Amino acid sequence: MLYQLSYRGTPVAIRHGPPPRKIGRICTAPRPGIGSAQKVRKRDRVFHHMQVVFHLGAPCTDGGLLLQSLARNRARLAQDGILVPSQSRYRPLLRDTVRALKGRVASPDVEDALLDAIIEDHEVERLIFSDALLVSIPRLVVTGPQIWPMIERQVAALRGLFPSASPEIFLAMRDPATLIPALFDASKFTDFTEFTQNMQPHAATWSEMLRRLRMAHPDVPVTVWCNEDTPLLWGQLLHEITDTPHDYPLQGVDDLIETIMEPTGFKRLQRYLADNPAQSEIQRRRIVSAFLGRYALETAIEEELDLPGWTPELIETLTLAYEDDMAEIARIPGVTLLAP
Numbered sequence: 001m002l003y004q005l006s007y008r009g010t011p012v013a014i015r016h017g018p019p020p021r022k023i024g025r026i027c028t029a030p031r032p033g034i035g036s037a038q039k040v041r042k043r044d045r046v047f048h049h050m051q052v053v054f055h056l057g058a059p060c061t062d063g064g065l066l067l068q069s070l071a072r073n074r075a076r077l078a079q080d081g082i083l084v085p086s087q088s089r090y091r092p093l094l095r096d097t098v099r100a101l102k103g104r105v106a107s108p109d110v111e112d113a114l115l116d117a118i119i120e121d122h123e124v125e126r127l128i129f130s131d132a133l134l135v136s137i138p139r140l141v142v143t144g145p146q147i148w149p150m151i152e153r154q155v156a157a158l159r160g161l162f163p164s165a166s167p168e169i170f171l172a173m174r175d176p177a178t179l180i181p182a183l184f185d186a187s188k189f190t191d192f193t194e195f196t197q198n199m200q201p202h203a204a205t206w207s208e209m210l211r212r213l214r215m216a217h218p219d220v221p222v223t224v225w226c227n228e229d230t231p232l233l234w235g236q237l238l239h240e241i242t243d244t245p246h247d248y249p250l251q252g253v254d255d256l257i258e259t260i261m262e263p264t265g266f267k268r269l270q271r272y273l274a275d276n277p278a279q280s281e282i283q284r285r286r287i288v289s290a291f292l293g294r295y296a297l298e299t300a301i302e303e304e305l306d307l308p309g310w311t312p313e314l315i316e317t318l319t320l321a322y323e324d325d326m327a328e329i330a331r332i333p334g335v336t337l338l339a340p
Contacts, residue, residue, distance in 0.1 A: 050125060052165040053241060054158055057132030058148075059141055060182035061172040061227040062256070067130040069238055069252030076249075081125035082242050083118075090118050090129060098157045105160040114161060126243055127165070134158060138186040139195070142176065145203035152216035159220065167220050169213075170241055173206045173329075174227040177318035181307060193308050201318055207328035214334050224329065225338040231256050231292065232285045232340040240338070246281060257288060265295020285340055 055066065070077075070084045077084060097106070097114055106114065119127070135141075135154045143149050159167045174182075180201055181192075189195040206224070213222065223240060225233055235253035239246060258266050269291040278284035305315060330337050 050127060050162075050165045051168060051243070052159075052162045053126065053128040053168045053170060054134060054155070055128065055130035055241060056134050056169060056171040058135075058171055058174060058179075058227075059132040059138045060179060060186055061132070061174055062230060064132070065255055065259070066237065066241075069234075069255045070128065070130065070241065072251040072255075073238075073242075077242060077244075078122055080244075081123055082128065082244075083122050083124045083126070084128045084130070084242075085118050087131055091131065091133075093117055094129070094134075094158070094161060097161055101157070101160060103157065103160075105163050108164070111162060111164060127162075128241060130241075138183040139189070141183055142180055142199050142201065142204050144198060145200040147176075147204050147206060147209040151209055151213050155213065155217055155220070159217070167217075169220055169222045170237075171222075171224055172227045172230060173224055175319050175322045176201045176204055177315045177322070178303065178305070181305060196309075202314070202321070205321065205325045205328070207325050207332065210329060210332050210335055214332060218334065221334055221336070223336040223338065226326070229338075229340055231260060232288060233338055235284070236281060236338065254288075257292070260297055260300035261292065262295045262297060265291055268295070289340075 074084050184195045234256045238250050
C-alpha cells in the first residue's frame with residue numbers, strides 16, 4: 001500500500017485510487033499555532049566561552065547530508081571561529097574518552113587534551129558535532145514506550161567531555177510511523193516483528209523525550225524540527241546550527257532540495273532564484289515550495305509501507321498522534337521548534 005509522504009516522512013494520506021496532487025507538508029502554509037517562519041522560542045545565547053553544538057540526528061532523518069552541507073563551508077566557517085570537524089576525526093576520540101571517564105566529568109587536563117586533538121591550531125568559538133549515532137544505534141532509538149530512553153545519560157556524558165563550554169542540542173524528529181520502519185532498514189535485523197517486539201510505538205512521543213531531556217539538563221537549549229519539514233528549512237538549519245545570520249553566505253542551502261526534485265526543475269529553480277533573489281527566508285520558501293509542487297520526484301516523496309502487524313489504521317493513528325505532539329513540544333520551556 002502506498003502512502004503520500006514528504007521527504008520520506010509523514011504519511012498524510014493513504015492512497016485509495018488516484019493519488020491527490022500534494023506533497024505532504026512541503027507547503028507554504030505555516031503550522032497552526034506556530035506562525036510562518038517563526039521560532040516558537042528563541043534560544044538564549046552565551047558568549048562567555050566556547051559553544052559546543054551536538055546535532056544528534058535523529059537517526060534516519062537527513063542521512064548525513066546536513067554534515068556534508070556544513071563541510072562544504074568548513075574553510076569559510078573556520079575563519080569565523082566555527083569548526084565543523086569530520087566524524088573520522090572526533091568519533092573515536094569522543095567514544096574512547098566517554099568510556100574512560102565512566103560517567104565522570106572531564107578534568108581540565110582531559111578536556112584540553114581532547115580539544116587539542118580535535119581543534120588543532122584553530123581559534124574556535126563554536127564547535128559543531130553532527131552524528132546520528134551520538135546517542136544510540138538505530139535499534140535502541142525506540143525502546144518500550146519511549147524514544148531515546150537513555151538520552152539524559154548520553155547527553156550528560158557528551159557535555160561532560162567539555163565542562164567549560166556551553167552546550168546546545170539540535171535534532172530532527174520524524175513520524176514514528178515511518179521512523180520505525182526506517183530504523184529497521186538501518187539495523188541488522190531481518191524480521192520486522194522481532195525488531196519491534198519491545199516497542200510500544202503508539203505510546204512513544206517526542207515531547208516525552210524532550211521533557212525528560214530538559215528536566216535532566218535545564219541549562220541546555222534544544223532546537224528541534226520535523227524531518228518532514230526539512231526541505232523548506234534546510235537553509236535556515238545551516239544558519240541556526242552555525243549561528244550565522246541569514247545573509248551570511250553558505251554553500252549547500254539547496255543540497256536537500258536537489259535530491260527530491262527533477263534535475264530540470266532544480267535547474268529552473270536555480271535560474272529563477274538567480275534572476276529573482278528572495279528578499280526574505282519566507283519568500284524563498286514560497287518559491288521553493290512552488291517549484292516542489294511541480295517538479296518533486298514522486299519516488300522521493302512517496303513510500304510503500306507493507307509491514308507485518310501494522311495496519312493502515314495503526315499507521316494513521318501514529319501519524320495523527322505525531323502531529324498533535326507538535327503542539328505539546330511548542331509548550332516545552334527551553335525548546336525551540338522550527339517550522340516553515
